[in-house]
Amino acid sequence: MRGVISTAILAFITYIIFTGSAKPYDLFTGLIVAVGVGILVGKFLVREDSKALNPLRWIWAVIYFLKYMLIIEVKTHLDVMKRVITGKYNAGIVRVPINVKTDYAKTLVANSITNTPGTVVVDLDDKYLYVNWIDVTTEDPEACRREISEEFEKFAEKIFE
């Protein structure tokens, strides 16, 4: 029964927020749906329940989300908008080393890189991410890592490892 509880909690929270009310009917059907979803897909989603239910990781996730949306996204959006007006680009695909190990941490890093305009992950393997970067200032992998993904990895380690 691994993963059922944590998946059910995710489904329950989604259900209640989407419904937008917490009457007994909503709570009751939400519970049934959540347990059903947990049994159906839980075993594919979560490997360790204790890790998924750790509140400290959730707090870090919220802090990361706020910082990501408010600071990092704004900076990169402004940069790409400037490039749209001037039409200057210097694109290429660079190699970026990645240190995190678990699937979710890798996904978080790759998604964060893709969601910031100006960088798109093209492919990934065990050691490297291949990032399509709009402004290649350096081709050295370590320097690229400092420019692109260091901050994301720091948080990914705290949240998922």
Place this chain on the structure above:
Amino acid sequence: MIAFIWSVIILTLIATIMISLYGISRRPNLVKKLIALTIFGDTANLLVVLLGYRLIYPVAPPILPSLSKEALQTFVKTAVDPLPQALVITAVVIGMAVNVLIAFAIVQIHRLYGTVDTRELSKKLIQVEGGEQ
């Protein structure tokens, strides 16, 4: 001014219907014909929903806000017409069914003849018929 905007919206929808009719009749590609047909159906549905809209402020969706007789009075005064919406739900479902069927037919045509262009398709069909005779 409001009447002007109202008529601009209606005329725009009618113009979209005309353009999609042009697409259905004049484009040779079957997939593009299907896309034009989808646009045609959706625009017609939007036109029907628009006929049920009320141009007042504030306007409410046709859902009772609370289960009391007092709420019913203001509700009837502000809510939009529910009948076109219910009809449009029916129309959307049937439009989707038709789209699924047509899409399957197009996929099958592509598998059998290797093309979705009506001009080439007619040539190939003539070949097939000639071969059988």
Place this chain on the structure above:
Amino acid sequence: MKKLIPITIIILIIFGLAYVMSGKIEPQENVRALGKFYLENSYFGDYSAKSPEVVTAILWDYRGVDTLFETSVFFLAIIGSLTLFRLNKKQEKEAKERIEKVEELTLVIKTVTKVIVAMILAVSASIALHGHLTPGGGFQGGSALAVAPLLIIAAYSKYALEKQGLDKTRALILRSIGLIGIALIALLPLTKGGFIMQNQPIFPWLGGSLIFYNFFEYLAVGAGFTAVFLLLAIPEKVFKKILGVGE
């Protein structure tokens, strides 16, 4: 530049005609009589359907037979599509076997798909089960539900879905359960002296039997679409081999 000219002409015609028209037409400000009847009667009046959501009340009670036949049209279309792609038993087995190593997408997409599938299942159930309170209902929820198997087919493969036990036959069985459920609940009022598809106050605080209609329609539409997607996902190479069409 060449494309701009017709667009400009169309826009000019629209604004000109609107200027002429605007003095003559009246924007819609009142509801028609029939709409007012539905608004007044859906919960409180003499012809009550016992649902605060007027659109759902019209859909499943006042014009219930319409909806019944609409559902049957939809499923006739799905049956028609299945007939177009008909395979016999041997061919179906052939289509289920992996021919070669299937190329799957990268780790990132797979992980995201897992999380999104769980969220979509919850959201679609919420849309369907609140059809009697908020906009939405069985068909909308079912369409949202069908996105989940579609995502799995795109990110993993059709074979992964079949390995977990959701193949075409099971999807068709689920769809049939949904349709039979709708039919049974539609016939239920006849035993109590009502007319066909009348809303029954089985659970008055839940809007009567609307919730059952919505739930069964949700099941039927979701499973029907899943069957269609599973058929569409058979690789073209396999299909050409089965049909005997040259490469």
Place this chain on the structure above:
Amino acid sequence: MNELLFYIGAIMIIIGGICDLFGALGLLKFPNFYIRLHAATVGTIGGAVVPLFGVGFLALGSDFLGGMKYAIAGASFVTGIIVLLAASAGAHALAYAAHKSKLVKWEPKCDHLEGDEK
């Protein structure tokens, strides 16, 4: 408080409109697929996720909606989060497929992936 939420939501929707405009301009102006992808990201995050959150805040601040305001707000927040997760995976899948099929002709400054695959 309601006023504040309302104005935050309205500003976010306006930001979304501006981002969409720039995304569309970028799609027209940039020369090839890989660089257009960056403009498309502006359209999905700034142009879809931010206005969806904005609609949520705006609905929370509008009292005339009555009990429906929580339903509207909740639906837009959940949709925003799903788009936030799915958009990045979609952009990544597009880039992966384009590089795999080698259909796009461009002259990058450097292409380490191609070097590593050989």
